[in-house]
Amino acid sequence: MxxxxxxxxxxxxxxxxxxxxxxxxxxxxxxxxxxxxxxxxxxxxxxxxxxxxxxxxxxxxxxxxxxxxxxxxxxxxxxxxPASAQYMGVDFGHRRVHVVVADASHEIMLSGSVRYEDSASWPVRTELALSLLARLSAEGGVHYGALQGIGIGVPGPYPAPEGAPWPRATAGATVLRPAPENVDVAFAERFGAPVIVDNNTRLAALAEAISGPESVADLVYVRLSDGVGGGLVVGGQLVTGSGGLAGELGHVTVEPAGRPCRCGKRGCLETVASVPGILATCWEFGLPLEDLDALAAAVDRAHPVVDRVLREAAAAIGRVVGAATMTLDPAKVVIGGEITRIAPVIVEQAAATLAGELFPTASAGPVVEAARLSDEDGALGALAAVFHSSPLIAKYPETAEVKGRTDARVSTTERAGHART
Amino acid sequence: MxxxxxxxxxxxxxxxxxxxxxxxxxxxxxxxxxxxxxxxxxxxxxxxxxxxxxxxxxxxxxxxxxxxxxxxxxxxxxxxxPASAQYMGVDFGHRRVHVVVADASHEIMLSGSVRYEDSASWPVRTELALSLLARLSAEGGVHYGALQGIGIGVPGPYPAPEGAPWPRATAGATVLRPAPENVDVAFAERFGAPVIVDNNTRLAALAEAISGPESVADLVYVRLSDGVGGGLVVGGQLVTGSGGLAGELGHVTVEPAGRPCRCGKRGCLETVASVPGILATCWEFGLPLEDLDALAAAVDRAHPVVDRVLREAAAAIGRVVGAATMTLDPAKVVIGGEITRIAPVIVEQAAATLAGELFPTASAGPVVEAARLSDEDGALGALAAVFHSSPLIAKYPETAEVKGRTDARVSTTERAGHART
Known part of the structure; x- marks a missing residue:
């Protein structure tokens, strides 16, 4: 075709x-x-x-x-x-792929996931995802012949920049792979539909932007896990940046003389606000915690060291996100990652610090809240990216009515995967 | 009509x-x-x-x-x-309005400006601009019956946020007016064409993005004058933010215990890197300089205090723009304002500091350069905004060929002024 x-x-x-x-x-x-x-x-x-x-x-x-x-x-x-799938979202994590399929009215028709080893190659992951989709299709009586678009989330910067720091600066930390080159081609060839690929933290930002009671066009998203990642939605569009590196809030410097970071700098936000960074600070204060479960137990005991460490980490997040807020004026700031469910104080303190970075006389800053979606909901972000790429069906009516203004704004971003074959 | x-x-x-x-x-x-x-x-x-x-x-x-x-x-x-104007750009400054008119191939057909008093009301300014346009039209044999769009730049945040800090926190500094409400309606009614209004610093950012040998889709712009303003181009689109405040890089905190800022915070970038901020720091170091001319003379003499003050101000710019660069991954950072022509060391030092904020192993950061356009070129920014709003003529072919990728991206932002009448 x-x-x-x-x-x-x-x-x-x-x-x-x-x-x-x-x-x-x-x-x-x-x-x-x-x-x-x-x-x-x-x-x-x-x-x-x-x-x-x-x-x-x-x-x-x-x-x-x-x-x-x-x-x-x-x-x-x-x-x-009615049996025709219109949109497909695929989220490749480190250990599983999750897929969702939606109809023309954006209702989910099918979903499922399959696990693989962290060491599985990309051809293996891709084939597992395609087999899963074939099985779901047969079981659900749904066909993929009319897909309008496919969104695919992958770990790591996308498009992978030349000289990206990740494969080089391992130092024992989790290393994110550069985006796999041909996963988009495999899907485009199988289904004959345009494919959008992006970093899955970025896609999570888009999913958060449209998951609330009212979707927002401008959002800053930061996720705390083994590292600190981020994603931006600006004017209703996901931001990639000129080299695929947009959203690296975790590598903004917060302590010029701070701990070495796996990226090669010192005192990045990630060194104080990632899960390993927070655990390391607890150790420095004489409280040896092994993992998130131990941290959760200490939070439950209202341990004063843990409270202080979490507040200091959250204040650093608030300063970095505060600067991003002065830059981008988002309607919403979302802080995600399992640790925010364990320790809600992170979101509270980050919001308080952020408020101090804004214009004192401005009537309102952004809403600051914990992520609505869990790390398992990544495929919804990929799906959201495809919804947004279909202007007349998805995006136009929404933004046209924002605030009752008469502005009209329509955007399409699509990747015609077939053009490369 | x-x-x-x-x-x-x-x-x-x-x-x-x-x-x-x-x-x-x-x-x-x-x-x-x-x-x-x-x-x-x-x-x-x-x-x-x-x-x-x-x-x-x-x-x-x-x-x-x-x-x-x-x-x-x-x-x-x-x-x-061939006598039909297609695009119009209008830049209202504090003391003059500048207009440019272009044909279907984006060539400038007419341009001119007229001065007014700083105290002139918006109806007076608008009428002066319309009279100027009528005179240019008659002299140039050009008609405005087929305008595809009109871009208008105004000082101050746009759209004017409720509770905007400007009208309240005067403290003797230059106060930017909120955007005038009906200037867009006046132009839309006169010419029967869609009108885009935006802050003129933001439009200057767009003009810089398309004025180089190659236009860039992602740019961070900061302008040093009586205050410090900024503008962002992200994915080829000018960023407004959720409340019209995007680009306020001048009010990112750089010294938490620093000088009071007119916005009500302390230690904003503006307090150290605006022209009054730089002059104030010189006074603190025992070098009383009255104005930019005196600063220029001191720069010519290579005065060591001036060099130090300028480098420290520029380092603060580099840190703020460095964080913005980690956030947005722009291809280019532009530093504007008359002072950068007087003291090129500002751009040099800001670029050096910024480089230290980036991933050490990444192959390249953004190009950092002084503004190409002067403060008098504002109407080109307004014109650029209209070019960008016309997708098939202006934007599409450009972004479709970026890096030889097959992505297609089309965007339209227009303000149908007539819908309000």
Missing amino acids: QMPTGVHALVRRTHEDRVLRALQENGAMSRGEIARVVGLSRTTLSDIVGSLLQRGAIVVMDTDAARRAGSGRPAERLTLD | QMPTGVHALVRRTHEDRVLRALQENGAMSRGEIARVVGLSRTTLSDIVGSLLQRGAIVVMDTDAARRAGSGRPAERLTLD
Whole structure:
């Protein structure tokens, strides 16, 4: 299957989106009715409809013979195929892959996960994910012939920058792999749909942005785990940066003479606010804690050293996120990672410190809150990335009505995986 | 003139853009030829072409009678009107307004400026700008009937946040006005075109992003003057933030126990790196300098106190911009303001400090450079904002070819001023 590229692919996707949207809003329609609603020529429409029928996105429901007043050949009425998956989200973690599949109205149709060894190669991981998807499809009676897009989350910077620090500065810490090169091609070839790949912490930021009661267009996300990662949503778009390194809040310097960091600098936020950083500070204060479970027990006992260490770590987070807030003016700041569930004081103290970094006379700073989604919800972020890439269906109506303003904003970011083959 | 709003306005603008682009690429065409090239139905196309003819964006050049092989009524051939302005940029400063007008290929057709008193009201400023534009139009033989968009830069946060600090915390410093409410309506009503309004420091950031030999999609801009302002371009888009305050790099804390800032905090970057801040530090070191001219003379004499003060101020800039760089991973950092022309050491030292904030093993950080455009070039930023709002003509082909990747990215941000009337 050869897909058009560049401007033509974009125009075609836009036309397809409009046809699908018209069918979603109006129910079954004839070709003539669709042409009138979307304002396309018969020739262009025929081409688009033919492709959607062939891919199984739409089906012929009946003809209008029964309802027809005049004479002539009855027209076929077309409708969305309810068994047709439209969006796919895939999250590759270090030890498992999680997949979710959604229909045209963004409802989850299928989900599942499969574990693998940390040492599993990317071809093995990819094949496990594809097998899982095939099994879910057969069990659920859902087909993937009409996917509008596939989002894939991977660990590590994406796109992997040349000279990325991760593979070099191991020093015994968890090393994030650079993004695997061909995972997108494998999915694009299997399903014939555009693929978006991004770092999974970044995708988690996007999932947080749209998971609350009201989605927000500007969000700063920081996640505390073995390291400290981050992700930014700015103007409704996920931020990659010029070299794939945007969101590295964990490597902003907070103590110029502080501990060496695995990145090669000293006193990065990560050295004081990651789980290993917090445990190390506890040791320095004479409280040897082995792991998160021991930390949780100390928090339960309201141990004063633990409280102090957590508050100091959280204050450092508040200063770094405060500077990011002055820079980006987000509506929301989200702090994630299992440790924030164990120790809510982290979010409380970070919010308090952050408030002191803002304009004293401004009416309100960002909402600061713990992550809504767990580390296991990564595939929802990948799915969110695909929703956002489909402008007329997903993003446009939302931002058009923000605050009752008359601004119109539409964006599409897609990766036409097929163009590389 | 009633303009459609929401999705319909957007689809219509997209159609108009495609028709204009087709005429720009192919020269004169008949309606039938245009319909085939852009894939619109005859009915939709007739509507679009009628509107473009009425507004004067396109004109009837001739008929195809001479070149026609078959019989039948000759078809009119349509072409872009070379006297038709397509884009307008307006920069309202404290004491003058500067305007530029460009054609479909982004060439400047007209430009000019007019001064006013700092105390001039917004209705007076607006009327002066409109009169200037009318005079330039008459002198240049250019008409504004087919403007695709108008960009307007204003001082101060935009949109003006509720409880914005500026009008309250005067303390003798220059007070930036909140953005004037109706300047956009006045221009939209006069010209019947979408209007984009934004803070002029932000628009200067956009102008810097596209003014180099290669435009960059991710840029951090900081300007040193009476205060310290900033602007961000992220993923090719100007960043406003959730409350209009994005880019306030001047109010990131650099010395928690430092001088009081006009914003009500202590030790903001502005207190050490604005022109008044630098002069105040010189006074503290026993070197009383009255103004920029005196500073320039001291720089010329290579006065050691001045060098030290400038380097310390620049190091503070480097730390703040370094944190912003870890957050956003920009391709370029630009430092502007007249003082950087007087004292190039500021940019040199800021770049050196910034380098120490980045991943030691990463191959390259952002390019750090002095602003290319002067404070007088603000209208180019406003114009750039409008270029960027017209996806098919301006932005798409550019980002589609970045790094030879196959990503497609299209964005439109427009403000349909007429919808408010």
